[in-house]
Amino acid sequence: MPTIREIAKEAGVSSSTVSIVLNGKSEERKIPQITQKKIMDAARKLNYHPNVAARRLRIQPSDNLIIAVFWASDFRAPMMVRFLQGLQQAILKSKKNWEVIIHPYQNNKLNESMQALEMCNAAVICNASIQDMRFLEHRSFPVPTVLYNRHSDKFCTVNVDDNLLGAIPAKVFADRGHKNAGLVVSKSVFPGMDVRVSSFLLHAEKAGIAVRQINQENSMEGGYRGGESLCTWNPMPDCLFCTSDMMAIGAMKALLRAGVRIPEEMEIISVGNGERELEEYACVSLSVVHLPMEKMAEACFELVLDLMAGKVEPPYSVELPVKYITRDSCGGSADQEDAAENR
C-alpha cells in the first residue's frame, strides 16, 4: 500500500501538500490547480488509499469504546438482528459509550477476519464452526473476547442448555399422548445442534415415541420440502419437531397445502430461533422452545464488561434458561376455533 510520502515523491511535492489536497482543503490553502492535478494523478496512478488507523490515531476523536460482533454471513444472517437488539439494550443499560460494529464473516474463514479484532476494544464471536473454534483455541487474543453459544475451556462463553432444547418438545409431545413424531433438522454446524437432536431422540424414545428424521436445508423452502415428504409417510406422524423457525414455517405451509389440519392432525414445535412476530403471525402461530438470543446478547456484553474489569477470568461460562412458549401449533391455550379459522 503506497503512503502519502510516495505520492509526494511521485508528484514532486511534500507530503503535507499531498495531505492537504487529498483531504479536499486545496481551496482554503490555495493550492494551485496544477499542483492539485499532479497530486491527484499520482494518487490514482499508485492506487493510493489512506491508512485509516494512522488517520484515526492522528485525529484522535471520541473516547468511546468499540465492541465487534463477528457473525456468519450465511443462512444465519437473519438471526443477527435479534442478537443486535439485545446487545443494544445491554449497552443502553450500561450507560457507557460503546459503539457496535458487526463484522460478517464466512463460515470456516473466521481466521481471515481477525484483523478487525485489532480495531476494537472487545469482541463477541458468534456462530464459530468447529474449524473456526480450532483456530480460536490456538490464537492469543489482544482484546477481551466472549463466545456466543459455544463451549470452550479457553474463552468466556454464553450458552443455553442444548439438552433441554431437545428434551422439552419430546416431553410435551409425550404428555399430549403422541406416539409418532417427525423431526426436521438442518445440517449440524456446531456440536450443540447435535446435542439438541440426540436429546430429542433420547427423550422421545424413553416416552415410547417413534421418530423419523428428515434432513433439510435451514430455510422455509427446506422446511417445505420436509413437510411434503412428511405427507407421504404412512402412517403420517401426529407431531413434528423442527430445529428452526424457518423450517417449521415452510413445513407448516406444505402440510396445510396438503390438507393436514394443524394442530388437530399435526402438532408442531420448533426451536424458537427467529423473530417473535414471525412465530406469532405464522399461518398457525408457532409453539416454540424459545432461544433467548436477546438475553444471551446481554449476557455476552455483561461478560465482556466483567472481563475488562477483571471480575471474571476465562474460561467462565454463563448458561441461560430456555422456556417453552405455547401457541396454536401445539397446545395453544387460546381458542382452538381461531386456529381452525386460520387454515
Added chain:
Amino acid sequence: MPTIREIAKEAGVSSSTVSIVLNGKSEERKIPQITQKKIMDAARKLNYHPNVAARRLRIQPSDNLIIAVFWASDFRAPMMVRFLQGLQQAILKSKKNWEVIIHPYQNNKLNESMQALEMCNAAVICNASIQDMRFLEHRSFPVPTVLYNRHSDKFCTVNVDDNLLGAIPAKVFADRGHKNAGLVVSKSVFPGMDVRVSSFLLHAEKAGIAVRQINQENSMEGGYRGGESLCTWNPMPDCLFCTSDMMAIGAMKALLRAGVRIPEEMEIISVGNGERELEEYACVSLSVVHLPMEKMAEACFELVLDLMAGKVEPPYSVELPVKYITRDSCGGSADQEDAAENR
C-alpha cells in the same frame, strides 16, 4: 483516556514492560508476578483501554480495505440482511479484498456514529432520516461515501423510482377492476415514502378507485391491527396495498381470521421490502412490487469503486428498476386452487 505511558509511570516501570504484560506475554518475557500485578493494578486503577488505532497502525496487518455500512438499528434492522447479501455478492465479483463492517446507529443520531467513518476506506449510509440528511449535507467527508435510497445534491446515491412503487399497485388494481382500496402505511421516515403513498393515491384516483388509508406501525402487529380495522368498514374494500411486507403479513392474518377469503374477496399487494421467502411462504403468498435491495447494494458498491477510481464525481445518482411480482395474493398466475387450499 490514559496511555500506556501513564500506566508505566503509575506502576513505576517502563512503557514497554506495560505493553508486554498487557498483551499477555508476561510468561515468555519472564516478567515476575510482582511487576505484573503492579501493572495490572495501575491499569485497572486508571481504567485503561488500549487505543485501537495506535495498535493497528503499529501492527500494520493485512492490506484489505474496509467498507462501512451505516444502518439504522430500529424496525428497519431486519432489512439489513438483504442489503448485506447483495453487498457480499458485489464484493466477491470485484475480486478485491474488502472487509465489511456494519455500523448500527440510532435514527436521527447518525452524527454520533461518525467516528466510525474515519476508520474505513469507504462508506454506504443507509436509512438516513431528514435530520440525519441535514447533518450529512453540512459535513465534509474524508472517505468516499454513497447514500442508499436517498436523494442528495452532494453525495452519490442509489435509488429506485418511488413513484413507480406506488403507481404499479394502483394500476394492477385498476386493471383487475377494483374500485375500493385499503391502504395500510407506516409513519414516513424519509421523503421517498411519502412519494410512494401519494403516487398510489394519485394513480388510484385517476383510475376511479376510492382509497381509505390506515396508519400503523411498521410491524406484523401493526399490519394485523390495520387488517382488523379494514374488516369493520362498510363496504369492505376489495383490495389492499401495504407499504411493507411486515404489515401485509399481519393484515393478511387478521383478514383470514375474520373469514375474508384472499384473494377472492381481497387482493393484496405490498412493497416487497422483506425476504423473498417471507413473501413466498406467507399464508397466502404475497404479490409485491419488489424492492431490489440486493441489486441496490451492488450498485452502492460499484459506485464506491467508481468514486475511488475517479470515474464518477458526486453528486451522481443511480436509479434501479422495480418490478411487480405476481403471487397468490393478487393475480397469482398459478392455480387458484392452491391459494384456496391455503386459507
Added chain:
DNA sequence: TTGAAAGCGCTAACAG
C-alpha cells in the same frame, strides 16, 4: 504557496 518537523499511542528490536 509549500516544506520541515513534531507527535498521536503503541509494539518490537535491541541493549543492557
Added chain:
DNA sequence: CTGTTAGCGCTTTCAA
C-alpha cells in the same frame, strides 16, 4: 528481567 528507542502513516502547526 527491564528500559531505550525507532517508527507505523498521517495531520497540523509553523516557518520560509
